[in-house]
Amino acid sequence: MIKNGILTVSTFVSAVLFPWPLTALLALVASFxxxxxxxxxxxxxxxxxxxxxxxxxxxxTLYGLLLSIIAVLVxxxxxxxxMR
Amino acid sequence: MKRTFLARRNALLSATRISWGIIALAxxxxxxxxxxxxxxxFLHAFTPAFRIANTIAAKSHTFFASFGDTAALAxxxxxxxxxxxxxxxxxxALLEKEAGLNRLMxxxxxxxxxxxxxxxxxVARPPESPYDTLVVAAGSSAGVTLGMEAFxxxxxxxxxxxxxxxxxxxxxxxSAPHMITHGWIGHAxxxxxxxxxxxxxxxxxxxxxxxxxxGDTVFAPGPGMLPIGSVVRIDSDPSSPGITLLxxxxxxxxxxxxxxxxxxxxxxxxxxxxxxxxx
Numbered sequence: 001m002i003k004n005g006i007l008t009v010s011t012f013v014s015a016v017l018f019p020w021p022l023t024a025l026l027a028l029v030a031s032f033x034x035x036x037x038x039x040x041x042x043x044x045x046x047x048x049x050x051x052x053x054x055x056x057x058x059x060x061t062l063y064g065l066l067l068s069i070i071a072v073l074v075x076x077x078x079x080x081x082x083m084r
Numbered sequence: 085m086k087r088t089f090l091a092r093r094n095a096l097l098s099a100t101r102i103s104w105g106i107i108a109l110a111x112x113x114x115x116x117x118x119x120x121x122x123x124x125x126f127l128h129a130f131t132p133a134f135r136i137a138n139t140i141a142a143k144s145h146t147f148f149a150s151f152g153d154t155a156a157l158a159x160x161x162x163x164x165x166x167x168x169x170x171x172x173x174x175x176x177a178l179l180e181k182e183a184g185l186n187r188l189m190x191x192x193x194x195x196x197x198x199x200x201x202x203x204x205x206x207v208a209r210p211p212e213s214p215y216d217t218l219v220v221a222a223g224s225s226a227g228v229t230l231g232m233e234a235f236x237x238x239x240x241x242x243x244x245x246x247x248x249x250x251x252x253x254x255x256x257x258x259s260a261p262h263m264i265t266h267g268w269i270g271h272a273x274x275x276x277x278x279x280x281x282x283x284x285x286x287x288x289x290x291x292x293x294x295x296x297x298x299g300d301t302v303f304a305p306g307p308g309m310l311p312i313g314s315v316v317r318i319d320s321d322p323s324s325p326g327i328t329l330l331x332x333x334x335x336x337x338x339x340x341x342x343x344x345x346x347x348x349x350x351x352x353x354x355x356x357x358x359x360x361x362x363x
Contacts, residue, residue, distance in 0.1 A: 004104045005104050007104075008104040008105070008107070008108050011108075012108065012111070016130065016133045016134070016137060017133065017136060017137045017140055018137070018140070034103060034104045034105035034108070035105060036103065036105025036106060036108060036109050037104070037105050037108050039109060039112075040105065040108035040109040040111070040112040041108070041112070043109070043112040043113070043116060044108075044111070044112040044115055047112065047115045047116045047119050048115075048130065048208075049208070049215050049217060050215060051215060051217045051246045051247060051254045051256050051260075052246070052247075059215075
């Protein structure tokens with residue numbers, strides 16, 4: 001539980017303080033334990049930096065959403081496998 | 085009769101513990117709402133964090149640079165010192181030439197343009213902002229308006245103001261993905277469309293017959309033809325009718341500490357109206 005909290009907070013702190021590849025890595029690691037963290041981190045990064053003229057789409061939110069969906073699906077598969 | 089209750093389990097939220105993911109998502113949505121409803125307050129709240137980030141970036145750069153080859157750094161330093169001295173001399177000669185022209189023609193347009201420039205400190209830069217945008221500490225209260233152009237040291241054009249709050253503005257750099265700038269290349273002034281490639285890089289496509297070499301300067305419109313970068317590589321695919329130019333910006337956007345914001349269009353219109361008006 002504490003590990004999940006530290007990973008989640010680190011991802012958010014990284015979005016503000018450190019280059020985005022580190023944030024992406026932390027979000028990927030956090031997704032193994034908390035599937036919603038990539039989506040939240042992507043939304044937070046776009047909230048900080050996204051400017052409509054910079055690109056057509058809020059890339060980080062979309063990538064975060066994709067990663068979260070994958071994480072939820074993988075976790076669902078793993079749980080189903082354990083129940084068998 | 086004994087009854088068994090089975091708690092309904094949810095992958096994301098259970099009664100026994102609150103998911104950190106839910107908390108994180110709620111926080112992100114709260115921040116998004118704050119930015120949408122009170123953008124100025126949002127940037128005020130995050131400015132100290134951005135400043136810490138800038139300090140960390142500068143310190144880490146110095147730390148990693150200390151592992152570099154000392155001999156190579158000394159050679160590079162000597163070379164840059166030589167170039168700097170040559171540029172200072174050239175700059176002095178140009179200033180004298182400009183002063184001579186001003187004496188001949190009266191007050192210059194460039195002085196009028198410079199007078200309307202707004203100096204703004206950079207709060208957040210590309211290493212933290214993945215979209216090649218700058219957050220600068222000057223907003224509508226300082227006279228910043230949408231569409232103003234941002235200039236770096238030496239009057240190098242950097243980008244365009246894309247959003248403004250009371251105390252802050254966002255500048256979209258020419259290197260931002262999908263950003264198209266129309267400019268020229270070389271002394272012949274061959275027109276080209278410069279496309280932002282992200283991470284401070286620019287690129288452009290030209291026909292194979294274009295006479296372009298590595299090192300050619302790329303210009304953007306402003307008060308005159310202003311150099312924004314130089315060609316560092318030319319990619320030529322035999323199966324393609326064109327060539328792709330990779331352009332390195334004149335000013336490194338990762339180390340900017342201030343920019344000048346200038347309403348180039350309005351300032352130029354004023355200059356022309358003054359210059360062409362007859363008493």
